[in-house]
Amino acid sequence: MKNFNGKILFLDRSDINTDEIIPAKYLTESTKIALKPFLLEDIVLERFNPAKDIEGKSVVVARDNFGCGSSREHAPWAFEVNGINMVIASGFARIFRQNMFNCGMMAVSLEKDVIEKLFTKFAGKSTSVETDIDKMLFTFTADGLKEVIPFSISQYDLALVKAGGWVDYADQKY
Amino acid sequence: MGKTVAQKIFDAHYVDSPCSDIQVISLDAVFCHEITTPIAITDLMARGKDRIFDPSKIKAVIDHVTPAKDSKTALQGKILRDWAIRHKIKDFFDIGRNGVCHAIFPEKGFVRPGFTIIMGDSHTCTHGAFGAFAAGVGTTDLEVGILKGVCAFRYPESIKVEITGKLPKGVYAKDVILSFIATIGVNGATNKVLEFCGEVVDSMTMDQRMTLCNMAVEAGATSGICAPDMVTVEYLWQFIKDEYPSKEAALDSFSKFKADADAAYSDTIKLDVFNLQPLVTLGYKPDQVKPVSEMAGTRIDQVYIGSCTNGRLEDLEIAASILKGKKIADSVRGIVSPATPDIYSKALDKGIIKIFMDSGFCVTNPTCGACLGMSNGVLADGEVCGSTTNRNFNGRMGKGGMVHLMSPATAAASALKGEIANSELYLA
Numbered sequence: 001m002k003n004f005n006g007k008i009l010f011l012d013r014s015d016i017n018t019d020e021i022i023p024a025k026y027l028t029e030s031t032k033i034a035l036k037p038f039l040l041e042d043i044v045l046e047r048f049n050p051a052k053d054i055e056g057k058s059v060v061v062a063r064d065n066f067g068c069g070s071s072r073e074h075a076p077w078a079f080e081v082n083g084i085n086m087v088i089a090s091g092f093a094r095i096f097r098q099n100m101f102n103c104g105m106m107a108v109s110l111e112k113d114v115i116e117k118l119f120t121k122f123a124g125k126s127t128s129v130e131t132d133i134d135k136m137l138f139t140f141t142a143d144g145l146k147e148v149i150p151f152s153i154s155q156y157d158l159a160l161v162k163a164g165g166w167v168d169y170a171d172q173k174y
Numbered sequence: 175m176g177k178t179v180a181q182k183i184f185d186a187h188y189v190d191s192p193c194s195d196i197q198v199i200s201l202d203a204v205f206c207h208e209i210t211t212p213i214a215i216t217d218l219m220a221r222g223k224d225r226i227f228d229p230s231k232i233k234a235v236i237d238h239v240t241p242a243k244d245s246k247t248a249l250q251g252k253i254l255r256d257w258a259i260r261h262k263i264k265d266f267f268d269i270g271r272n273g274v275c276h277a278i279f280p281e282k283g284f285v286r287p288g289f290t291i292i293m294g295d296s297h298t299c300t301h302g303a304f305g306a307f308a309a310g311v312g313t314t315d316l317e318v319g320i321l322k323g324v325c326a327f328r329y330p331e332s333i334k335v336e337i338t339g340k341l342p343k344g345v346y347a348k349d350v351i352l353s354f355i356a357t358i359g360v361n362g363a364t365n366k367v368l369e370f371c372g373e374v375v376d377s378m379t380m381d382q383r384m385t386l387c388n389m390a391v392e393a394g395a396t397s398g399i400c401a402p403d404m405v406t407v408e409y410l411w412q413f414i415k416d417e418y419p420s421k422e423a424a425l426d427s428f429s430k431f432k433a434d435a436d437a438a439y440s441d442t443i444k445l446d447v448f449n450l451q452p453l454v455t456l457g458y459k460p461d462q463v464k465p466v467s468e469m470a471g472t473r474i475d476q477v478y479i480g481s482c483t484n485g486r487l488e489d490l491e492i493a494a495s496i497l498k499g500k501k502i503a504d505s506v507r508g509i510v511s512p513a514t515p516d517i518y519s520k521a522l523d524k525g526i527i528k529i530f531m532d533s534g535f536c537v538t539n540p541t542c543g544a545c546l547g548m549s550n551g552v553l554a555d556g557e558v559c560g561s562t563t564n565r566n567f568n569g570r571m572g573k574g575g576m577v578h579l580m581s582p583a584t585a586a587a588s589a590l591k592g593e594i595a596n597s598e599l600y601l602a
């Protein structure tokens with residue numbers, strides 16, 4: 001199972017699309033690792049510098065409709081090769097969300113007001129999250145601040161995360 | 175409680191339900207192109223699973239970058255080609271016979287009412303125009319589809335989209351879907367199927383229904399669906415005439431996939447098109463839409479007519495009727511990509527290609543090319559394109575470029591003026 005703990009990269013926007021996560025011109029790469037330098041290269045977001053701000057982060061927190069647009073699984077991979085295995089947002093585009101779990105990664109939805117609270121309380125600080133996947137609890141911490149937030153993913157999504165993805169699961173089962 | 179079109183299709187393809195709201199369904203077709211499939215093939219090989227579930231149900235095309243533009247895209251094409259040969263995939267379309275996936279596969283008769291189809295491409299929803307459940311998926315789902323012929327989805331909930339009224343002259347399916355997306359927003363239909371119905375849909379040709387369903391994903395939807403009717407049967411007749419004694423019998427058989435009168439929808443949205451104007455997007459999201467009249471005068475550097483949204487014969491015909499005998503503005507680069515060789519060749523026979531060329535357009539081979547900023551018309555930083563494609567995301571057609579989505583009629587009129595403009599068809 002992948003690691004879902006670590007420092008948070010806050011992306012304060014809705015509708016971040018997969019062209020922004022990894023532009024189409026890199027779809028000609030045939031290895032995942034080649035995508036590493038280009039994560040979020042074309043994103044439109046003030047006070048965010050991909051060259052500096054991604055390094056050392058393990059989890060992304062964003063607003064709504066994360067990962068809309070193209071079906072490219074290169075988007076989860078671009079996160080994965082940068083050490084980011086989880087995105088927390090108030091909503092996801094279907095294909096992106098499924099791609100994350102299919103790769104054994106997590107895309108977790110929290111209510112809008114909870115996301116709002118995370119941004120107000122933790123954005124701009126050096127924030128970390130610890131994930132207890134069996135109890136389905138996040139613990140966010142920064143500069144003496146702490147917040148424990150429950151989440152829920154389906155048993156099926158959990159099975160995919162634990163199995164490390166959908167290919168082996170399906171090949172054994174069907 | 176009755177069922178929607180998508181629910182009936184799911185019930186007919188049930189394999190398993192690994193948890194309450196997830197259903198694994200069997201697939202009637204898996205479509206493949208050279209951008210997302212090679213990486214699935216390579217991964218399957220690395221896992222020692224270089225198998226396919228059924229060579230007759232897998233259809234493959236090289237369409238996104240063709241002819242190859244560099245060594246990397248050549249390699250992508252080669253991986254797909256070698257795989258198709260290795261597994262005896264008969265329906266593989268390589269250069270000379272290739273076209274944009276969502277145009278060429280329906281044209282070959284590979285899509286039927288009631289089918290379940292996946293592809294590693296978000297605009298797979300296009301094929302819902304035939305009353306099929308067709309959805310875009312990522313590489314892992316594609317791998318499993320290729321390997322086992324199954325895919326997992328949430329049991330579908332549908333939004334009924336009832337389109338009523340009569341389209342004004344010069345207003346098209348593209349304007350209808352842009353107007354719908356503007357109403358519901360880019361995630362308004364996430365995890366939902368859009369079931370398009372009503373008199374406007376009934377009177378649309380298959381080309382127009384494909385334009386409509388193509389952009390369902392731009393509202394977040396899993397698939398767009400138009401229930402099968404006589405228009406569907408007429409389109410498919412050349413492919414199915416040996417399977418049914420008559421067109422009526424075919425329609426009767428397809429009717430099992432029609433929604434029940436008491437089907438439960440998560441929402442019903444009514445759209446009256448009586449006063450609809452030609453529309454155009456601004457900004458970087460497809461729900462940012464304005465009437466062409468309000469954007470008139472916006473300078474453009476390039477006009478692109480093509481893609482799985484609006485690169486079909488009817489689209490080229492409409493654009494040509496506006497361009498006929500006129501020249502596009504000196505400041506504009508006009509590019510037209512007929513979506514398939516068949517469309518290209520019919521457009522040649524009808525004199526449409528000549529009209530494009532005489533007006534100053536460059537005619538390219540069938541390919542996605544510029545639509546996703548990979549080849550054949552990439553924009554430079556700061557350039558503006560009027561385009562009949564489906565995405566205006568930042569950087570979509572080239573870093574720093576701005577894309578205004580519009581119908582082929584608006585695109586042709588804008589090419590003539592060098593700025594966003596309504597076509598004479600609408601003004602008339």
Ligand code: SF4
Nearest residue numbers: 297481482542545546
């Ligand atoms: S024409 Fe554009 S949107 Fe359609 S499949 Fe090709 S790249 Fe995708």
